[in-house]
Each structure stands twice: as structure tokens, then as C-alpha cells.
Amino acid sequence: MDAMTAWDDAAGLPVLDVGQVVALERRIAAEGTSLYELMRRAGAAVAEAACAETAAAEAARAKAAAGPGNAAPGEAAAMQPATAPAEAAPEPSSVVVLAGSGNNGGDGWVAASLLAGRGANVTLVTKAPAGQVRAEPARTAAIDACSGPGTPRFTIAVDPDAAQLDALLSRADVVVDAVLGTGFAHREVREPYATWIDAANRARRTTGVRVVAVDVPSGLNAQTGESADSCVQADVTVTMLAAKPGLLTAGGKAQTGRLFLAPLGCDA
Numbered sequence: 729m730d731a732m733t734a735w736d737d738a739a740g741l742p743v744l745d746v747g748q749v750v751a752l753e754r755r756i757a758a759e760g761t762s763l764y765e766l767m768r769r770a771g772a773a774v775a776e777a778a779c780a781e782t783a784a785a786e787a788a789r790a791k792a793a794a795g796p797g798n799a800a801p802g803e804a805a806a807m808q809p810a811t812a813p814a815e816a817a818p819e820p821s822s823v824v825v826l827a828g829s830g831n832n833g834g835d836g837w838v839a840a841s842l843l844a845g846r847g848a849n850v851t852l853v854t855k856a857p858a859g860q861v862r863a864e865p866a867r868t869a870a871i872d873a874c875s876g877p878g879t880p881r882f883t884i885a886v887d888p889d890a891a892q893l894d895a896l897l898s899r900a901d902v903v904v905d906a907v908l909g910t911g912f913a914h915r916e917v918r919e920p921y922a923t924w925i926d927a928a929n930r931a932r933r934t935t936g937v938r939v940v941a942v943d944v945p946s947g948l949n950a951q952t953g954e955s956a957d958s959c960v961q962a963d964v965t966v967t968m969l970a971a972k973p974g975l976l977t978a979g980g981k982a983q984t985g986r987l988f989l990a991p992l993g994c995d996a
């Protein structure tokens with residue numbers, strides 16, 4: 729099965745309610761593929777998508793530097809119809825991973841480790857160190873990303889203030905949004921995540937950094953498609969196992985950017 733497929737409304741790709749995805753995960757785990765292994769696969773798909781966004785990030789930066797109305801070389805490539813990110817995959821030079829404390833954040837820890845292993849300059853932003861992540865398998869994934877000789881090969885920024893976060897984002901080519909996933913269904917995003925989301929959106933507008941959302945843009949209700957008071961504007965969203973209904977509403981589509989399905993080697 730492909731690592732990732734560009735979403736096509738007409739192609740009969742799977743759509744599952746959030747509750748059905750949770751039940752599917754449990755069934756997959758009961759059949760022998762652990763949630764930790766699913767998280768490893770999810771993180772790998774996100775790392776591929778982040779690599780593929782590099783060319784687009786460079787083109788957007790060149791355009792911003794050239795001023796309004798000036799197309800930059802490579803920009804046309806960024807505007808092409810969606811192709812599977814795995815097909816392109818150059819190396820990203822500078823990536824900021826925003827990792828929340830749930831399992832969406834766990835996908836981010838895995839992606840950070842893999843991107844650093846591929847030579848990217850990665851900073852992972854977290855509210856608390858790996859050992860204090862509560863959700864499983866996110867905690868195990870975070871600890872593993874920091875374990876073993878020479879690890880982590882990325883920088884960990886614990887609870888940076890707004891100015892530190894803006895400075896990190898201003899130097900990034902790609903932001904991986906692993907703040908909130910299907911576990912979020914509220915109208916308000918609490919701090920520090922609201923600040924992180926607003927900072928990522930601001931950086932996208934001002935520096936042209938590309939935003940790759942993990943499973944769902946943070947702040948979007950994956951079931952209903954409603955946006956919370958803070959909600960990530962993504963260039964690409966890599967959704968796991970099946971699309972969720974909220975991603976396919978008009979409001980959801982406005983936040984996701986190009987949508988890719990990562991089946992994680994499983995049939996939905």
C-alpha cells in the first residue's frame with residue numbers, strides 16, 4: 729500500500745468518524761500492530777511530507793524577498809495539483825515541530841527524530857520534557873527519540889516564551905503542527921497551544937514558512953469541521969488511516985490545504 733495518497737473526493741478513499749478511527753486503532757492493535765508502531769508509521773509519513781514541502785518553502789521565501797508581485801523560481805511547482813509528497817522528498821534544512829502533550833504530539837516526536845536523522849536542523853517545541861508526556865504511546869515515542877547514543881539529534885525547546893517561539897519560527901522552512909489532533913473537540917484552545925498556533929499562522933503569512941499538519945490542523949474539530957478560537961492554517965495535512973468528516977467540510981477544507989491520506993499499512 730502507498731505510504732501516502734493525495735486526497736480526491738471522487739476516488740472512494742475511506743472517511744471514518746473520529747470514534748470509528750479510535751475503534752479501528754484498537755482493532756489493529758488487537759490484531760498485532762501496536763499503537764506505538766502506528767505512531768512510528770504516522771511520524772514517518774509526516775517526515776516525508778515535511779521534506780516535500782522544502783522546495784515550496786524556498787520558493788515562497790524567495791518571493792517574499794523579491795517583494796510583492798514577483799514570482800520566484802520554483803513557485804510554479806508549489807502550485808501544481810497535489811502529488812504524493814513521498815515522490816519529491818528533498819531534505820528540509822530547518823524544521824520546527826510543535827508537539828502537544830497528547831498522541832498527536834507523539835507523531836511529532838517521531839517525525840522530529842526521523843527528520844533530524846535525515847540531516848535537517850530540527851527544533852521540537854514542547855510544554856514539558858519527554859519524560860513528563862502523559863499520553864501513551866506518545867510518552868514512549870518521546871523518550872525513545874531522546875534515548876540511545878547521540879540522541880536526540882534535534883534541539884528541544886521546553887515551554888519557550890512568545891519571543892523565543894517567534895525567533896525559532898522566523899528561521900524555519902517548514903513547521904510541523906503536531907499540537908492537537910482528533911482528541912481535541914473544543915471551542916477554545918488553552919495556553920500555551922493558542923500562542924503556538926497563532927505564532928505558526930503569523931509566520932506562515934510573514935515568512936512563507938510551510939505548515940504541515942499532523943492528522944488534522946490543530947484547533948479544527950475533526951468530526952464537525954468547526955474551528956476553535958485558534959486554528960492552524962496548513963499548507964498540507966497528512967491524515968492517518970482515514971479522512972475524518974470535519975476535514976471534508978467547507979470550513980475544514982479551508983484549514984487543511986492539500987490533504988494526503990497515510991493508511992499506515994492498514995485497511996480502513
Ligand SMILES: NC(=O)C1=CN([C@@H]2O[C@H](COP(=O)(O)OP(=O)(O)OC[C@H]3O[C@@H](n4cnc5c(N)ncnc54)[C@H](O)[C@@H]3O)[C@@H](O)[C@H]2O)[C@H](O)CC1
Pocket residue numbers: 749753763766767770828829830831832833834835863907908909910911912913914916917918919921942943944968969992
Ligand atoms: N488514528 C491513528 O491511527 C493514530 C493516531 N495517532 C495520533 O493520535 C492523535 C489523537 O491523540 P489523542 O491523544 O487522542 O489526542 P490529541 O493529541 O489530539 O489531543 C489531546 C491533547 O489535547 C489537550 N487538550 C484538550 N483540550 C484542550 C484545549 N481546550 N486546549 C488545549 N489543549 C487541549 C489535552 O490536554 C491532550 O494533551 C491523532 O490525531 C493522531 O495524530 C497516533 O499516531 C496513533 C495512530
Ligand SMILES: [K+]
Pocket residue numbers: 832905906907908909941942943944945946
Ligand atoms: K495537528
